[in-house]
Amino acid sequence: MNHRELRDSPVLTVIGEALVDIIRDPRQPGSQAHPGGSPLNVAVGAARLGLGTRLVTHYADDLHGRMLEEHLKSNGVAVLKGGTAPTSTATATLGLDRAATYVFDISWDIEGASITAAARDSTHVHTGSIAAMLAPGDRSTLAFVEATRERATISYDPNCRPAISPDADSARAQVERFVAASDIVKASDEDLLWLYPDSTPERALAAWLQLGPALVALTRGAAGPVLLTRQGRVEMAAESVTVADTVGAGDSFMSGLISGLAQLGALGRGGRQRLHSLTLDELKALSAYANSAAAITCSRPGANPPDSAELGLLF
Template structure:
């Protein structure tokens, strides 16, 4: 691992068109992998985001948003910038409709110390196959993290999505998912059972978040639980992505990058892992306390 780890995030960057319960509408940059990259950028990690943005007004706005937080944007230019329409209910919870195209050329992805993939980019053709191949190429050389972030409104073939997700869980070092993801993938199973199932499949660390009920992490048969900080929720957009970015940051700070990533994660003490999880939950709490996907800076998070 280099002294300044090279972190590559691969996935969609798009525009969130947010329709709030009071009838107001606004547009903000987003996309789950882009939000993870922004979180890492604001935490001082200078990540690269390999994505597919249009050279249009929306795309230029997304690019400027990413670069303002220290994210280097890479990838071929798309014919248009994708959108996600998020409708917020009175509690701030979001439901989505997507207009997205996903294609990516990973030829010049390099040899990063950490690779994060997730969400639409891992299941939507044609780009999903390129993402899977990149995971195969880098899995023995880098920390590989994965967040399935299932979007049911985009799923045409549930069996194919479940197959793709299961394949990535088996090849990733770290999997972070929501309780909603777990319920969609394994209906009726408790999240601790799902977490253990995924560690048995291949991931060395599985974290499942459950909103106000906190999060749990599994390494083998060991389960660690942390509560969620109490916070007034404005909206939940980007909360899971913020948790993911902070989790990657914390693991890298603990030495989990490059070829020794799995061993470093397995060697974490329970207090060390708990501290990383609590900090990730704190980061997500900041995001839900303000509108849009607006992760904290390192100064905001660590004081």
């Protein structure tokens, strides 16, 4: 499958928050503002890799909202916007290791009309992060996933934010609802250590596989990713790059994974059987492809995922 075929393929719908990341670097004066939000980042990353993509989200008609609108449109992401809440922000402060910690000013709600329109022709649906956790919009997000499950494959990234959902027991139950409804799940080692402090990330990942997904992926920062199916396991080291920051790296991994699976014909109702029969060589190629997407993003400031010219095709 070439990039034109990907662009003309049925629709990837991402549902979730769009917000503005305000980056504070103690080594530099002031701050910088960048479009962000995990679902927005995944949508932009997938569109840059050639997938026909739309985002179901909300933001206001204000300075930050217009920044988001321009960013999405300039990257070829169609927008279905609902809700009336102000545009959300996340202030990311970079540490000495260039990793980011966040403080949020965010709300999440979405109107039913946007969800109904997007549910009709989605081939693959991705969600996660705040949109799958924060009331009242989390219910609408789960309803959307359940409404599209028969005709679309589902991917999910919990991208846990303890500052927003500090009750780990409640968060764990909600995460497991989405895991059980999904075909593809990606999580970081930090997510799994917070959700399952008495387990190891890999044991928690293996337990998720038993809830229903065909493919589960673990990202471990510099240690690299692990991909797991019922047929096999792949582990590889992270690519060596000079890190500008880690903002959006996990989201780029996710969009790379979705793009790679699209190239394998493993998305959508018709691709679900293909997804369940991935070979070890295909898992290795998927892991390397998504790993490269994350590495490129780490090499430059902010959530700035690679395009298809930079990443190429899976094979």
